[in-house]
Amino acid sequence: MAAAIAASLPAPQSAPTPAQPIYEAIPASMSKAIDLESDIPLTHVQLDGIVVSKIIKHSREAHGTSAHGVLLGLDLDGTLEVSNSFPLPHHVADDDDKSVKGVARYQASMLRSLKEVQGDDSIVGFYQAMSMGSFYNQTLVETQAVQQDKLRHGGIVVVHDISRTARGNAAFRAFRLTRAFLDAFKRNNFSTDSLISHRLTFSSILEEIPIKIRTNPLLGAFLETLTTPLPSEAGDLKPSSAVESAALPPSFSVLNLGTSNTAKNLEQVVEALDAYKTEEGNLAYNLRQIAREKAKADAYVQKRKDENASRVAQGLAPLPEEDVGRLFKIPPEPSRLESMLLLGRIDAYAKTLEETASVGLVKMYAARGNSIA
Secondary structure: OHHHHHHHOOOOOOOOOOOOOOOOOOOHHHOOOOOOHHHOOOOEEEEEHHHHHHHHHHHHHHOOOOOEEEEEEEEEOOEEEEEEEEEOOOOOOOOOHHHHHHHHHHHHHHHHHHHHOOOOOOEEEEEEEEOOOOOOOHHHHHHHHHHHHHOHHHOEEEEEEHHHHHOOOOEEEEEEEOHHHHHHHHHOOOOHHHHHHHOOOHHHOEEEEOEEEEOOHHHHHHHHHHHOEOOOOOOOOOHHHHHHOEOOOOOOHHHOOOOHHHHHHHHHHHHHHHHHHHHHHHHHHHHHHHHHHHHHHHHHHHHHHHHHHHHHHOOOOOOOOOOHHHHOOOOOOOOOHHHHHHHHHHHHHHHHHHHHHHHHHHHHHHHHHHHHO
8 A cells, every 4th residue: 555655656756956056267367457456455474384495495505595485375354375386496696688588487397397297386486595684785675666567466575594594593584675665666766865765775665574384284294203212122212312313403502502603603794894884985975076076067057157247248049958967977876775774784684693692601501500510
């Protein structure tokens, strides 16, 4: 009976399958008009642990401040997520155009290779290794100015301090140029009036953005295995042998008094002060030359006015006015950009010296107290 009733009922119908949404490609002409992410201000930079490891490794292998490379990732809700990076070949500023074009070809080839393996290929900035705060230079400023003109949110530059990393403290800072400096840079005008109107000082060239470092659970587990002592066949290891059997040996950097870099830091401060004094001397010389030429031009104009006044008094026609700029080559006011950058470098060296010297003094007093005790 139940089977007959069930057979007389209509067959159950399956739920209708929802239609797949159809996404239309955004036209290139409208991509900037509806780019909402570009209107969200950048609040902080997030570095993946693999990026930090790559930058540190590249800086150690480069043996100096020549290590620089490209940062890849994306920006989302005010966070610039840096998920990958790759180094660039080193070339000095005096190299010919062939080396510069070679670096550009290498960068384009790396981006194509990353795209083929479906990796992040969106450039969000670059990184630069430096020592004791010496990142105030025209090369970094000019490169960052180009980046901020082409990239969304302007891109950032991540500065890695190799001197602090050598002491066991990895230091990463993110910067970008301020709008006031970019306006003066685009006009190529760093005269006294321009600096006053833009309110520019060495401290307002770059603005710092907070950095967060993200490590995934897999990387944390790997580091945990490196610090765990290796198993022993005997099974009765002493504490000393257990420490020696660890994959990562213990670090004794905390016992270093930190006085080895103080002399070098003082030398860099003195060199930066000498360079600033030389630059100020050159500026003063150029300003004196400009004042002399202006005085000659003013004297010539006044002499011509007196001659014309005397000719008019005698009933003669005045002499035609001549172009003073053609007769006297008055040079433009020299740029003060290098002076500002040198002041920023001196300030960075002084802050590094203050930090290292204070820590070193505390350790020296502690070591002295232990030796007396």
